Amino acid sequence: MSGATLLSVTGLTAGYGPIEVLHGLDFTVAEGEIVVILGANGAGKTTTMRSVSGLIPRHGVIEYAGNDISGAKPDAIVRAGISQVPQGRGTFTDLSVEDNLMAGAYTVRSDTAADLDRWFEVFPRLGERRDQKAGSLSGGEQQMLAVARAMMSRPKLLLCDEPSLGLAPLITRELFRVLGSLRDEYGMSLLIVEQNAGMSLALADRAYVLEIGTIVATGTGDELLADDTIKEAYLGVVN
């Protein structure tokens, strides 16, 4: 199912000021692969995402499609084909739904009308509310908008920072179904950081477990789902 390595991260360290949050991470995402990084609050999930997107200073080697993007600026990384759905959705709350999507296509030079139609088709609720301000949407709708906005830049790799945060289980399930379909129908690769182990591991081809800035375990989604320590730490199953 998965092809050549698309994203390769080696020895990634990053932090805020004097505080180092990530202590040398190694992970990869292959073409067409869904990779989950599982971690609790404070493990460094968001810092990892912000490092890959170029929002914060970081050290180590980040290669994307064979190119070194370790020191690239956020806009260059988006142009290269990596797009992020930030934690807490990060929609432009004062802008209309349609303007949010058009902003998502900021780096695209060719005509984006067809993209707009496609994502309104995938997310009909967004189409119904295209002129409404994003801030007036429900949490689930805003999360869908954040995903659609990220897709408007026509990425090959989608980064999702805790997409299930604050969503009802039913909506989370629908969201993960959509994320899976992005791979199946559009050949996307996905890197998802989550603390919702059950749903994310079920979706993942491979997963890493991140604890206090260090990767402590890795395996296929199924392997980690069956792992007793994972069950105990992330699924609340006591043996």
Place this chain on the structure above:
Amino acid sequence: MSLLLERLVNGLADGSIYALLALALVVVFRSTGQLNFAQGEIGAMGAFFVSTLTLAGLPVWLSILFAMVLGFVVSAGVERVVVRPIEHRNPGAVIVALIGVFLGVNQLVAMIWGVDPRSLPSVFPDAADDFMMIGGAPIRIARLGIIGVLIVLLFLLWLLFNKTKIGLAMRAVANNQESSNLVGIRVGSVLVLGWGLAGAIGVLAAAMLAPSAGLTGTLMLSPFLLASVAAVLGGLDSPLGAVVGGLVIGLSEAFIVGYVDFLGADMLLPVMLVILLVVLLFRPSGLFGSARVERV
């Protein structure tokens, strides 16, 4: 009746200048959350530059355009050189730095152009007999022209913000800088552009005001204060509010000076501040400002 009409037009013309300045303040505030104290002084500097260019023989309209470019460059430079490096370390200190820029530009103007008042030609016909009779009132063409300038500028800004990609980026940056980065907008460039735009608008306001007010180093002092009141009155993040606020203040000025004998022109600012206080007591985010209600 004809006196009322005359005062109405004069109030709208002065109000247009406050509206332009208030718009400039709002453009900056929306994107960076800063009140640019140097806004008025950069405008005044531009007006002096217009005077130099017209004395050198350039047409007034062309001189104003060149001066607007100067205002753009200076204001953009203030963002890049003063505001951004300080903001990272201490956002509160930016206010003090901008007051410093205000004083610095003010002194620079005095050094370059001296302290003697100058007269600046109007871009509109402004001779003694350049008026037309409307409803029995002699309305000066230059005054109508200023109102027209505001209308044209509003239309251009509307086009910029709503019909262009860079305008969309400016709105996005004003709303959420981190997400703007994530969609590939170069936030720094957009901020520089916003400040530059505000600088150019400030110069336009000063160039509209100077022909009737006289070109001095303190040209923009009181207009800047009134424009600040207008911007806060309308809501600091609302361009519409800035325009309405500016016009309301211009009209109040004309009518208070014209009809309320015991308050003359000198009492204008205190009266405006009282109006402002009353409005803010009931609507803390201004008349058109967004109170930031959103679902999560």
